[in-house]
Amino acid sequence: MGYVAIKGGGLAIKGAEDTLDYLRCEQGDSGTPLDMETIEHQLRFLHGRVLSEGGLYHPKLASLAIKQSLGDTLEAAFALRAYRSTKPRLLETPVLDTTEMRVTRRISAAFKDIIGGQMLGATTDYALRLMRTELLDETPEAFRAVAKQWFDDERPDSDIPDTFPKVLDSLRADGLLAEVDKAAVQEPFDITREPLIFPVPRSAALATMARGETGSLLAIAYSNMRGYGDVHPTVAELRVGYIPVMLPHPITGELIEAGEVLMTECEIVAMYESDDENEKPTFSLGYGACFGNNEVKAIAMAILDRSLQAGMKDGPTNPSEDPEFVLLHVDGIDSMGFCTHYKMPHYVTFQSDMDRLRTTQDKAEAKSEGATS
Secondary structure: OOOOOOOHHHHHHHHHHOOOOHHHHOOHHHOOOOOHHHHHOHHHHHHHHHHHOOOOOOOOHHHHHHHHHHOOOOHHHHHHHHHHOOOOOOOOOOOHHHHHHHEEEEEEEOOOOOOOOOOOOOOOOOOOOOOHHHHOOOOOHHHHHHHHHHOOOOOOOOOOOOOOOOOHHHHOOOOOOOOOOOOOHHOOOOOOOHHHHHHHOOOOHHHHHOOOOOOHHHHHHHHHHHHHHOOOOOEEEEEEEEEEEEEEOOOOOOOEEEEEEEEEEEEEEEEEOOOOOOOOOOOEEEEEEEEEEOOOHHHHHHHHHHHHHHHHHOOOOOOOHHHHHHHHOOOOHHHHHHHHHHHHOOOOHHHHHHHHHHHHHHHHHHHHHHOOO
């Protein structure tokens, strides 16, 4: 691709950046800059998307990325992922055990009664989508009163445990879901260090979707739900909570808890199948998990996981079952970069297009005149 030099380009670019920073601060004396905690707590779903799509669990830096990008989730995730690429990898955690999740929300669409019970947690699922006009003129006093009331209320002590058994365990116990083949378990594929060369292992597909763009995953999963897929999936369990991160002690090598990460996890079951006519048919399974609180992404990811497994096994019958189509088009940073590059100068290539068009027009005109005479 050819480019040409432009006089004054550096000053123009600097002016564009300064103008954007002015727009951020144009409220002047009446404005208050957003602090990192405000973004993390009051824009938690936006914050969770950036954590997930940026592929780096660093709440403070995710807030900073949102602030500097003026709320553009793709730009924020881009900044977060770019920052991550500059840092050395010091340690690797073993595979995290999600059964150890400190649950804040847990529901099942498959069963009314599950071991430990349903925990609705914090959600808007059951609320009317009405504008809360009282928030238009919310005062600091009213804002603080909500938290104060929550902590001042005398609530009965609860014996609810931090962790719960998986719903899938009961399905496996009843023989409705295939047992995990531990002998077939492979080391997770590292998409940050190895390129995707198809066919890819399931762990590579899951890792790619885990940092994929929420809207992209939802759109392709929606095509599967709406008719291109063969099933209506059921959410066996959806969880939101904190998973402990374990690291080996530098001296003893013993695993110790270094912290915890907020994650959303979804497991879906769908139409039963059997690889062998002599084997008992069982439900098929789809899995999704991502950083932050992002239930739509986790569900869409689980649906695509199941459809990709079907496509890799029997060959794709629709786009949502094609690993190359799905995995090469769900990364928001890749697609945004390709889209926005069209705004860059293409003067030389477009000049070539115009020259070819004019030449073709001249030939067509000459041919038309020859036919007339």
